[in-house]
Amino acid sequence: xxxxxxxxxxxxxxxxxxxxxxxxxxxxxxxxxxxxxxxxxxxxxxxxxxxxxxxxxxxxxxxxxxxxxxxxxxxxxxxxxxxxxxxxxxxxxxxxxxxxxxxxxxxxxxxxxxxxxxxxxxxxxxxxxxxxxxxxxxxxxxxxxxxxxxxxxxxxxxxxxxxxxxxxxxxxxxxxxxxxxxxxxxxxxxxxxxxxxxxxxxxxxxxxxxxxxxxxxxxxxxxxxxxxxxxxxxxxxxxxxxxxxxxxxxxxxxxxxxxxxxxxxxxxxxxxxxxxxxxxxxxxxxxxxxxxxxxxxxxxxxxxxxxxxxxxxxxxxxxxxxxxxxx
Ligand SMILES: NC(=O)c1ccc[n+]([C@@H]2O[C@H](COP(=O)([O-])OP(=O)(O)OC[C@H]3O[C@@H](n4cnc5c(N)ncnc54)[C@H](OP(=O)(O)O)[C@@H]3O)[C@@H](O)[C@H]2O)c1
Numbered sequence: 001x002x003x004x005x006x007x008x009x010x011x012x013x014x015x016x017x018x019x020x021x022x023x024x025x026x027x028x029x030x031x032x033x034x035x036x037x038x039x040x041x042x043x044x045x046x047x048x049x050x051x052x053x054x055x056x057x058x059x060x061x062x063x064x065x066x067x068x069x070x071x072x073x074x075x076x077x078x079x080x081x082x083x084x085x086x087x088x089x090x091x092x093x094x095x096x097x098x099x100x101x102x103x104x105x106x107x108x109x110x111x112x113x114x115x116x117x118x119x120x121x122x123x124x125x126x127x128x129x130x131x132x133x134x135x136x137x138x139x140x141x142x143x144x145x146x147x148x149x150x151x152x153x154x155x156x157x158x159x160x161x162x163x164x165x166x167x168x169x170x171x172x173x174x175x176x177x178x179x180x181x182x183x184x185x186x187x188x189x190x191x192x193x194x195x196x197x198x199x200x201x202x203x204x205x206x207x208x209x210x211x212x213x214x215x216x217x218x219x220x221x222x223x224x225x226x227x228x229x230x231x232x233x234x235x236x237x238x239x240x241x242x243x244x245x246x247x248x249x250x251x252x253x254x255x256x257x258x259x260x261x262x263x264x265x266x267x268x269x270x271x272x273x274x275x276x277x278x279x280x281x282x283x284x285x286x287x288x289x290x291x292x293x294x295x296x297x298x299x300x301x302x303x304x305x306x307x308x309x310x311x312x313x314x315x316x317x318x319x320x321x322x323x324x325x326x327x
Pocket of ligand 1: 018019020021022027054055136166167183186187213214215216217218220221224225271272288289290291292293295296297299300
């Protein structure tokens with residue numbers, strides 16, 4: 001797979017990475033977990049050059065890092081660029097309708113929490129350092145400079161090589177940069193979530209910061225897999241999201257229709273088109289699509305080679321806005 005540099009001085013990574021969240025968290029919680037297949041998917045990703053492997057301590061909580069640690073311990077650690085996150089805590093909580101679960105939403109940006117958490121993450125990930133340690137969300141109760149200062153300490157201690165932020169404004173990035181260099185910003189970006197294009201993504205490009213789009217497949221919706229909320233598993237975070245409610249979802253199928261049409265012309269899959277559009281936003285962009293399915297992983301890897309024409313990009317740019325907010 002073609003590669004890019006993570007930030008200004010970071011390691012080379014494949015232009016498409018792998019998000020591991022859905023392997024143990026948020027989605028499809030009723031199907032018994034198949035950790036062996038998930039581990040095989042992580043190995044497959046690294047073998048294909050999708051070297052940026054993303055997890056977080058809150059996924060599970062903890063089970064996701066344990067799974068990733070198990071996968072990497074089988075001779076893959078040195079070939080991976082391992083990214084985890086700190087700053088969200090809590091067990092899964094019930095939201096919206098009974099049966100729906102969402103990630104814990106408590107924020108903890110206290111410096112002592114960061115100092116303790118990195119050691120837990122390293123233990124679960126079976127490594128002496130992570131390549132990228134990310135602040136999952138800013139804690140409004142704690143000045144960012146204090147949290148970020150503790151993140152910088154993890155670098156000084158050799159426990160993290162680089163540090164990044166998630167879901168922040170350009171103002172936040174400037175404040176953090178004054179304390180310690182910001183290597184990456186992880187925020188949602190996809191054909192149906194484009195907020196980052198206005199300011200954060202161009203700011204990152206200007207300042208040599210990598211932009212890591214999360215949920216680049218619209219949590220699976222843009223692939224055309226879901227024609228009705230009934231297609232979602234019962235125990236699934238998406239059942240509580242506004243864009244996946246019956247009326248909104250039906251309206252949003254118009255977006256999928258456009259993606260399918262471009263995919264047909266490009267000789268690619270809808271997932272590949274969704275990822276190729278994200279990749280077209282800049283050389284500093286490294287999407288981290290999530291999957292626990294070998295054939296989807298191979299499909300996503302292929303997105304790096306999909307060439308969209310100017311007409312394809314214009315058509316995708318002109319897509320109608322989705323019905324429903326993100327959360
Ligand atoms: N920083 C943050 O706050 C934050 C928030 C959310 C996510 N993330 C990160 O971003 C990663 C990706 O986001 P995400 O998992 O929410 O959403 P996503 O990547 O947009 O979509 C994942 C969904 O798409 C399906 N899928 C993947 N590739 C496919 C393909 N080629 N064809 C058909 N279906 C396909 C997956 O199915 P299967 O799982 O069934 O294979 C899964 O249901 C996460 O794993 C996590 O690391 C970060």
